[in-house]
Structure formats: C-alpha cells, structure tokens
Amino acid sequence: MPKAQKNTLISQTLHFIRPFYWLIGFAMLMNVIFSSLSALSIALILPIIRIIFGTTSVEKVAHSQEFLTKIKDDFFHYLSQMIVEPGDILSSLVNLSFLIIIVFVLKNVTKYIAVVTSVKFEEGVIKNIRDTVFQKLTSLSVGFFSRRKQGDLISVVANETTALSHASISAINIILREFTQVLLFAFLLLAISPQLTLIASLSALMSLVILRFASKYLKRYAKRMQSFMSDYTSTMQESFYALRIIKAYNAEEHTNRKFFTDTYNYVKAAIKHKKVITLIPSINEITAITALTFVLFFGGKQVMSNTLSGDELMLFLFALFSIMGPVVIIMTNISQLPRGKVAAEKIFEILNVDDEIKSGEKVVTNLQKKITFENVSFQYEDEEVLQNVSFDIEKGKKIAIVGPSGGGKSTILDLIIRFYDPKSGVITLDNFDITKCDIKSYRKLFGIVSQETMLFNDTIANNIIFGRENVTQEKLEEVVRHANAYDFIQKLPNGFETHIGDRGITLSGGERQRIAIARALLADPEILIFDEATSALDTESEKIVQNAINNVLENKTAIIVAHRLSTILDADKILVLKDGEVAESGTHSELLELNGVYRKLYDIQFNEN
Structure with missing residues (x-):
C-alpha cells in the first residue's frame, strides 16, 4: 500500500x-x-x-x-x-x-x-x-x-x-x-x-x-x-x-x-x-x-x-x-x-466516494409553469438510452409516456426525479436548471408510485407515513380513502396496525399499489409519477387501482409511464418513445391519425387491423 x-x-x-x-x-x-x-x-x-x-x-x-x-x-x-x-x-x-x-x-x-x-x-x-x-x-x-x-x-x-x-x-x-x-x-x-x-x-x-x-x-x-x-x-x-x-x-x-x-x-x-x-x-x-x-x-x-x-x-x-x-x-x-x-x-x-448527484442551493416550493427537457441525452455506461429528447410537461396536465420496452421511458422518470443527471442537454423547472435546485426541496414536489412497490416489514400505517412525522389519524384516513384503500384496510385483523411482512407479502398486488398511492399522496405533492403502476395487476385489481389513480389526479400534474394504452387514453399529451427518441407526441386521437408507432401499439393491444 x-x-x-x-x-x-x-x-x-x-x-x-x-x-x-x-x-x-x-x-x-x-x-x-x-x-x-x-x-x-x-x-x-x-x-x-x-x-x-x-x-x-x-x-x-x-x-x-x-x-x-x-x-x-x-x-x-x-x-x-x-x-x-x-x-x-x-x-x-x-x-x-x-x-x-x-x-x-x-x-x-x-x-x-x-x-x-x-x-x-x-x-x-x-x-x-x-x-x-x-x-x-x-x-x-x-x-x-x-x-x-x-x-x-x-x-x-x-x-x-x-x-x-x-x-x-x-x-x-x-x-x-x-x-x-x-x-x-x-x-x-x-x-x-x-x-x-x-x-x-x-x-x-x-x-x-x-x-x-x-x-x-x-x-x-x-x-x-x-x-x-x-x-x-x-x-x-x-x-x-x-x-x-x-x-x-x-x-x-x-x-x-x-x-x-x-x-x-x-x-x-x-x-x-x-x-x-x-x-x-x-x-x-x-x-x-x-x-x-x-x-x-x-x-x-x-x-x-x-x-x-x-x-x-x-x-x-x-x-x-x-x-x-x-x-x-x-x-x-x-x-x-x-x-x-x-x-x-x-x-x-x-x-470516499464522490456522489455523482450534487444538490444545488435554490430551494423550490412549487411548480409554476412547466418542466422542460431540452436536447437531453443519457447513457448507462456505454449504452446510449436517450438521444436529444425535448418536450414540455405543463402544470396541471396529464402527460403519458409510452413505447416499446427499452425505449427509455423509465429513464426519463429517473432523470426528472434526479436519480441520474443527463450526459448532455438540460432539464429545467420553470426555466431554472434542476441541477441548481436544492435536491430535497425539489423532490418534495413529487409523489411516486412504481410498478414494483417497495413496502417494509411494518404496519400499514407506518408504511404510509414513512419518512414523515406528526401525521394525524384524520389525514391518514383521508389519503387512504382517496387511494381506494380504506375498505380493505378496515377488514384486516388490526386495521392500520396490521403488520404486512417483508415487502408487503401478506397483501395482494392491488392492495400494495393502493398503499403506495396513499403514501405518495400523504405529502400532498404537486406532481404525481406513475411508472407502469398497473402493468403487473390482474384486470379487477387494475380497475380498482386505476380508479384510485383517477381520484387523485384532480388538480395535479401527472406523469404516467404506461404499458397498457387503455389507462392513458384521456391524457393531455402522449409521448411515444422509440430507440431513445421521441418518435411522436400528441393526444390519443392525434396519434392514431398519424398511423405511426402509436397506432401500431394500439392495434396490437386492441386487436385491430
């Protein structure tokens, strides 16, 4: 040495x-x-x-x-x-x-x-x-x-x-x-x-x-x-x-x-x-x-x-x-x-590891206008995932991201939340580079529900409250009602105090997702992110969870990565990713008229010629 x-x-x-x-x-x-x-x-x-x-x-x-x-x-x-x-x-x-x-x-x-x-x-x-x-x-x-x-x-x-x-x-x-x-x-x-x-x-x-x-x-x-x-x-x-x-x-x-x-x-x-x-x-x-x-x-x-x-x-x-x-x-x-x-x-x-993601100094409290991607490129090691991607996410709008597997959908979410930073290009919040924002205050703007819900070996209440203090029972019940979770929680032996095992193993997939939605809502975030939140659920559970998602989207900015197009037909804008690029964007009807990538995905899922 x-x-x-x-x-x-x-x-x-x-x-x-x-x-x-x-x-x-x-x-x-x-x-x-x-x-x-x-x-x-x-x-x-x-x-x-x-x-x-x-x-x-x-x-x-x-x-x-x-x-x-x-x-x-x-x-x-x-x-x-x-x-x-x-x-x-x-x-x-x-x-x-x-x-x-x-x-x-x-x-x-x-x-x-x-x-x-x-x-x-x-x-x-x-x-x-x-x-x-x-x-x-x-x-x-x-x-x-x-x-x-x-x-x-x-x-x-x-x-x-x-x-x-x-x-x-x-x-x-x-x-x-x-x-x-x-x-x-x-x-x-x-x-x-x-x-x-x-x-x-x-x-x-x-x-x-x-x-x-x-x-x-x-x-x-x-x-x-x-x-x-x-x-x-x-x-x-x-x-x-x-x-x-x-x-x-x-x-x-x-x-x-x-x-x-x-x-x-x-x-x-x-x-x-x-x-x-x-x-x-x-x-x-x-x-x-x-x-x-x-x-x-x-x-x-x-x-x-x-x-x-x-x-x-x-x-x-x-x-x-x-x-x-x-x-x-x-x-x-x-x-x-x-x-x-x-x-x-x-x-x-x-x-001694030097963290790649540095926190900025500007404290942000809300989204006033929009989040913007400007010629953003990203790669994992030597694998290029995104190439010169540009789009806007306007306040109060519901934005969906679809496309074939490996197209970069989840990577876009990771960049928005600043799990990673772009290799080139810039992401801005109201025209301010997000890398200059205080990372803790910036992430408070978001509530996240992913496909693979991470729950802890603890009670339902502690899983929802996770990371927060002084949460009243009234607030807890309010968010679980919005997440369509109140009824099934009340049927459990100990209600909110029921232990759910490692990763919530005692709950069904739909129940776990509704707990995750309630957790995301508790901080009253301005922007909700759903990363294929219903893709792993059966039809009945998907319907219940989708209803819960629709309940919570009122007056919120939403970013939804979806595999099933039926869940995002009413989105204000749909981004279609292919090979790391935005191939198409528009509403559901506009994209069908283009007769391109989105139309092909739609036809495959709905069995239409």
Whole structure:
C-alpha cells in the first residue's frame, strides 16, 4: 500500500476515534494501574522467598552505580520495611498475606473497569463508523447502486465494520495495554540482570522477523475472506428476495450449491488465514521457551559464581514467564492488523466516494409553469438510452409516456426525479436548471408510485407515513380513502396496525399499489409519477387501482409511464418513445391519425387491423 494511502486510512480512522478520547485516556489509566499491580504481584515473589527461607534482613544493599539496579534495590528495601517484622516471621507472613490480597483485589477491580471502558470505546467507535457508512450509502445516487452488488454493501456495513473493530481498534487497544505490562516487566528484568535480559530479548527479535514474513500472507488471505464473505452475503440476500422464483423453478438445489460454494471458498481462505495466524504464537512460544532455558543455564552459572543471588534468579524467571504472555498477546494482535487494514480499505472506499448527484442551493416550493427537457441525452455506461429528447410537461396536465420496452421511458422518470443527471442537454423547472435546485426541496414536489412497490416489514400505517412525522389519524384516513384503500384496510385483523411482512407479502398486488398511492399522496405533492403502476395487476385489481389513480389526479400534474394504452387514453399529451427518441407526441386521437408507432401499439393491444 502506498504510504500516502496508508496515512489516509490512519487519519480517517482517527477521525472516528476522536470523540472517544476521554474513554481511551481513562481506559489507559486503568490499564497502567492494572499493569503496575501485575508487575507488583510478581515482584512480591522476592519477599516471599526471603521470609520463608529466612533471608529477612532489612539492610539496604550498598549503593550501586547502575541506575535501574539502584531503583530496584530501593523499591525492595521499602517493601521489606513495610512487610517484615524483624525476628517475627509469623507477623511478616501475615503482613505479606494482606498485601497480596490487596494487590490482587485492586488488580482485578482495575482490570474490570478497564475492560468495561474499553468495550464502551470500541463499540462506540464501531457504531460511529457503521452509522456513517450507512448514512453515506443512503446519500449516494441510484447510479452507484446499479454498479455494485447489494451483498457487497451489506457485507461492508455488517461484517467489515465488525472486522475493523476486532482486528484493528480492539487489537490496538489490547496492544497498548499489554505493552505497558511488557515495559514494566522489562524494567524489572533489566534491573535484575541486563545480561540475562539481552539473552531473553533474542526471542522477541525472532518473533518480529516471523511476523514480518507472515504479514503479507495474512493480508492476502484477509482480502480473499472479505471477497468471499461478500459473495455469500450477496447470494443469501438475492435468494431471500427471489424465494418464490427459486421454489417455482425447483431451483433449491442450484441455489444451495451456489451458496455452499461461496461459503466453502470463504472457509478455505479463513483456514489458510488461521493457519498462518495460529503458527505465529506457537513459534513465538517455542523461541521464548528456548530463550528461557538459556536464561536458566546462564543464570544458574551466575548464582554458582555468586554474581547473582538465588532469589533474584527466581524472581527473574517468574518475571520472564509473566512477560511471555503479554508478548504473545501483542504478537497475535499485531498479526490481526492486516485483516483490519483490508476492512478499513473497503469501508473508506465507500466513505470516499464522490456522489455523482450534487444538490444545488435554490430551494423550490412549487411548480409554476412547466418542466422542460431540452436536447437531453443519457447513457448507462456505454449504452446510449436517450438521444436529444425535448418536450414540455405543463402544470396541471396529464402527460403519458409510452413505447416499446427499452425505449427509455423509465429513464426519463429517473432523470426528472434526479436519480441520474443527463450526459448532455438540460432539464429545467420553470426555466431554472434542476441541477441548481436544492435536491430535497425539489423532490418534495413529487409523489411516486412504481410498478414494483417497495413496502417494509411494518404496519400499514407506518408504511404510509414513512419518512414523515406528526401525521394525524384524520389525514391518514383521508389519503387512504382517496387511494381506494380504506375498505380493505378496515377488514384486516388490526386495521392500520396490521403488520404486512417483508415487502408487503401478506397483501395482494392491488392492495400494495393502493398503499403506495396513499403514501405518495400523504405529502400532498404537486406532481404525481406513475411508472407502469398497473402493468403487473390482474384486470379487477387494475380497475380498482386505476380508479384510485383517477381520484387523485384532480388538480395535479401527472406523469404516467404506461404499458397498457387503455389507462392513458384521456391524457393531455402522449409521448411515444422509440430507440431513445421521441418518435411522436400528441393526444390519443392525434396519434392514431398519424398511423405511426402509436397506432401500431394500439392495434396490437386492441386487436385491430
């Protein structure tokens, strides 16, 4: 990874950590106290040995020329004065026992407080990141989602944020905590014998070499894990959405095989990642034990030559054993960092996306005259959809858009609502470029009912109210009456409070469309858009929904994309699209007289020659 990119990842992560600095500081304070008490609990080995074996002299050791040794000697002299009662071993043991209990109680209390504080910090940071990623995704244009797999995005929000927490934020927090213990134990080891400490430190150097070598494999397998996790998340999401199709085509086995393959690939990568990450502490422990045996050998020689006392050698060995645990934990968590880096790259890739649809500054409150397309062209990637399209939508008029499939009908609606912007040409609202309008105020002008109605797993009332607050029951009932939905809602077990399942699965197609119409009406929009709102319904449901549409169009500007020409015969103007161009426009009777594309569509649908 380039250094600049690495620094960007770090600085962006720190941005999310900054609000929790006080928690970090408090957790670090508790960890320092905990580490100090841990070191003290090991240091108590020396007075235990001296009291039990009778070496209880309180005489200070002669002044040493070595700074660390002097601090060590002063510390144990003070400790001995506090514990040892000269000539009374039993009292000394009682004092020592009370001190041990106090140290271990305080040690575990501070550890508990530090762990709880660390959890608040880690979970707070990851919630901050997850919320920011979700907020960013909801702000991006429709075009972004058309180019990305939904499973990848779900995986980033659900899985990668968790991976970043465990493999980076939590890991760094643990590394800092354990590093404090390592420093204190290293101080104790150096104070006892710098020579033995040097021998023991060779194992740490070996561990660093191993970690350096393993890190490139850890990052490689972490990227594979992330990719395969996105695959099985995407397969799962698509399968749940298309469950009816899967069952209708007896495709359960095919779907299962695809999911099994995705999870197998993930497991294979995860096992390889785990093999490397598990090997590191194992090798570290072997090298540490090897170093320990060398320490035991050379330390034993120093004891026999009277250059080191036996109790200090025992303290050194206990301290060395104690430092091994934190060192192994540090190495293990450092080996987790590549996985966190991969997760951070995926997260900040989304957060750094520059949205294609920029909001303007002009706040609009109504449509005064017309919406105008002026030589508008548009293409998806390399596929040209619209070419130099020009027309007007006048206030209060009912405009229909018809034509063969793939002609660009729905694209025109997407451009009007600003889900996309034109590649060339301009769309104006009362002669003002809509790209200069504040996007939220502009979209408030529209109410939208599409062919594929999106309802949520919630109550009918909450689906209609969606995105709005302080809606009265009277207003709710008013819009559902206009949408011809009141009667069927009243027949449901809990009326407006009836839960309708995922995507409104407990309702019929016609009922879902009427709920969508009611939702569109609630904000009292000036312009209503119907994108083939009845094309997927049976004849009876279509009639009911069409009556609902006719009810709500009074005094409204309407834009209707229709497949069935019978629903738009009374439109004030009909645009006929073919191959991305406006082939014809006019009223129903005018277009029939042209004997062109519209006439052909009409004859096909009404079985006329």
